[in-house]
Amino acid sequence: MRHFDYARAESPQQAVAAHGSDRDAAFLAGGTTLLDLVKLDVMQPQKVIDINGVDLDTIERLDDGRLRIGAMVTNTALARDERVVEDYAVLSQALLAGASTQLRNKATTGGNIMQRVRCPYFRDGVSACNKREPGSGCAAIGGVNRTVHAVLGTSDNCIATHPSDMCVAMAAIGATVEVQGPEGTREIDFGDFHLLPGDTPAREHALEPGELITHVVLDAPLEGNRSAYLKLRDRQSYQFALASSAVIVRMDGNTIREARVAMGGVGTKPWRAPEVEAALKGKTASEALFTDAAKLAFEKATAYSQNGYKIPLGQQAIVRNLSDLTAA
């Protein structure tokens, strides 16, 4: 058996102290990524700090209207929370579109943000993969890359999509990630949390070693917003998005006063599309407008050997979602 140290933490401070900024340490929340990858021998933590005992499983409304979600709130609990269903339908829908009931019951908010890519070349432990073995190359480029590989935000070093649905909704909503570190707490804008692969695909997020996500604080909901998550995939359930869209709109009659758009399945990180939002703002809703706006999101897209279809599919995910949301 592979041996590792195991510690249970009862507070974020204790967890961070136990971690000790050790690069071979890992926090264990729901375990749906960590246990999987340890069993596959892709991750080999020497020290596991179980944070299921830390008191971070509540959701609270802040005075400024924002919603503060504990990192240990499960995907199921978050999706079913009345405030989420009411004010952030897109988030509830995104969560329920992900994984399976069993996984959602275990998976946590913080863990979902931290989940690792589903690229089979990353997971096989053998192929060239710059995330797993920096400098070894990217086998997905020119390989099998139809489903979990991106067309946006890619580099010659990595093309894996960020697999989360939840994060796509959060990217659209706007959020702040609260972090506990050895030196205290800090806040990271959600949009800055996930990093593009660039030349350093092994570096996936803005956390420093030993830092722990304690909360995600959602921006206050847009007044009178309508929002929805649309996930497109081969089968109807239990598959990562081929393309998805999280859309929030605030309408004035048939005029779009404000729109927020993010995409999943197509980007190397949860992909906010400000150029689409700008093109929609103040315009009269129409299929033609949506089609033109959606195109803007993919102007810099790169098609790889098997995933070029994601460029039109991603646009369809935006257009359909907007059409449904803005219809009467």
Next chain:
Amino acid sequence: MSDKQQSIIGAGVPRIDGPDKLAGRANYAADNLPPNMAYGYGVFSTIAKGKVTRIKVDEAKRMPGVIDIFHHGHFPSLYRTPSSFVQGNKVEETRLPFEDERVYYEGQFVALVVADSFENARAAARHVEVEYASESAVANLAQGLEDNGTQAGGGHSRGDAASAFDSADTTIDVTYHTPVETHNPMEMHASVAYWDAQGNLTIYDASQGVVVERNALSKIFAIAPERITVHAPYIGSGFGSKLWTWPHAIATAAVSREVGRPVQLVVPRQQMFTTTGHRPETRQRMRLATDGNGKLVSLRHEAINTTSFTDQYVETCGSVTKSLYSCPDLTVSHATTQVNRGTPTSMRAPGAAPGLFALESAIDEMALAAGVDPVQFRLDNYAERDESQDLDFSSNHIVEATKQAAERFGWHERNPQIGSMREGREIVGYGMAACNWEALKRPCDARVSLRADGTAFASCATQDIGTGTYTIVAQAVSDVTGIPVDRITVKLGDSSYPDGPISGGSWATATTLPAIAGAARNALDELKRYATGSNGIFAEASADDLSVADGALRYDGKQASFAEVLDAARYGSADGEAHTEAADSKYSYRSFGAHFVEVRWDPGISHLRVSRVVSAIDVGKVINETTARNQVEGAVVMGIGMGLFEATEYDERNGRPVNNDYAEYVVPVHADQPEIDVILLDYPDLAFNEYGARGIGEIGITGLAAAIGNAVHHATGKRIRELPITLDKLMDDVPQAQSA
């Protein structure tokens, strides 16, 4: 058989093994934990072709709990099995595990760690260092053709298809392609083996054929078959992948003998994609021609499938084409090409599943080219007798099946114009296809005991792979004896029982039930002898005067239960055995049917789904309405997977299977399952066997993918000739990669 007793045949008797499975009392192979058991874990090749040049085991050997580490330089000498179907010792991969340093496919066993726990074995396996001399792999069918061309795999020919084609009015010449599909049963392949002090081998294995496995192991270990017992009382399905013994089971038995302890080995999910078989990739060229009246005048079906470099497995794609349609000038040919993948094997409806995708898609294309409705085209061209064997069919109701399903489905509401049927944002497509499967009945032995406690016991060395065999055996015993099903114990899946068939090919029902019924009748005859013997309860009668009803013997207005008869004679049981022969060759025995499929295509989001299926199936007598329906429904769902989702993707640069888990190898989930309406025609085929049953495991998947493809064409105008029909293949103007 009285009328009352007959009613148990065909009834929807609930599975008698259901409660044990539900309560967790049913032990599958890896649930067996004999005392002092050790655990094996494989080290698998990370190249698809080449040689192992060095294996470093020193560090791994020093790890906690490690007992031994085996590889080609340290493995007992075994013998190959002749792998004869006739002798019943077939395996698919004849090369023995660790036979030499060669690597033929990615995921091949190159070492095997045995340790005191699963975790220790796995941890040590990851510290075995293997060095390879890698060679350029042959990664797919196209590369195989470049590398080694084709090897002949048989066929059938009548008339002169080429000349008839050249002079025909309307012709099509199209090529279809199907990918590798992997069986992916829920239960992983697993073996638990141990040897007793006398050198007798016991193995619990996830096996669809305990007798053949025993015989193969007997050859491999060069010991008498009587000294080997293979147990497989429950199997978490197999779909063909567990028909024949694979290297892991041989290796488990071999290393158990070496370490002197029971050893368990479970094949990891990733290696279920490499070392336990798969349905091979196929390329099928179809050339069809009709005369001016829409009658087929020429049919050529030329199929090539991938096989391994160690064995030739022929996917007989044209097996159905020979006889489904009437056509005087016809050629079917099979050939293989070698690639660096493990050896393929039968997967549900081998040959027919990919073959009918090509044939029934091509028939649709031919019908359209000839300007005939696809249903009418089939009704006009179905064969009335088996022209490939020049034999009558024993029983063939395909015309009725097609018409009934068309009626139930509402085919007459189909507007033939492409894309013309819309509902909201969705375009509705209707498609159909014929289905077809051979019926085979093999020799079989069985034993039935009528016991003094009023119960009955039946045994046969066939298996129940989750399909309901336990239950239908009990029904047959009940049918003959009148003993209710809940007082009948059925034992299967043990090679020490009377020889029974593999659970494959839809043979088990037709093969097993006549033997069981024969054994039950022989047990009754024995019981009647006891009843009429000197101590017998009806000593005054002769056996011929006795009748049987409801678990009792009757004579002259008197009645004695079986238990009373046995009690009077002071016998514990009345036993009967029977041997039944293979089917004769007076007829062509086949099952028939038709699928009708509705698809919905939403072009705005490139979303395709199967929304409705109606299937009419003619498999002779239905023995158990519930389990039979379940087989067809399950096969239809598997056919949806074949049509829309399933493909094992190999990296063309090195031959490595890439999507080797349940997340990325996409099979249908519940949400993908439409309304499935199954019509069971239920015409007994009494020329085939006394029950008139032909078996039902395979036929439901045949033709289904073609019916989907034909419906997709009707909805979208796109003819997708390469499975699976994924959404990207239906999209317009898909950007291509700028670079390679």
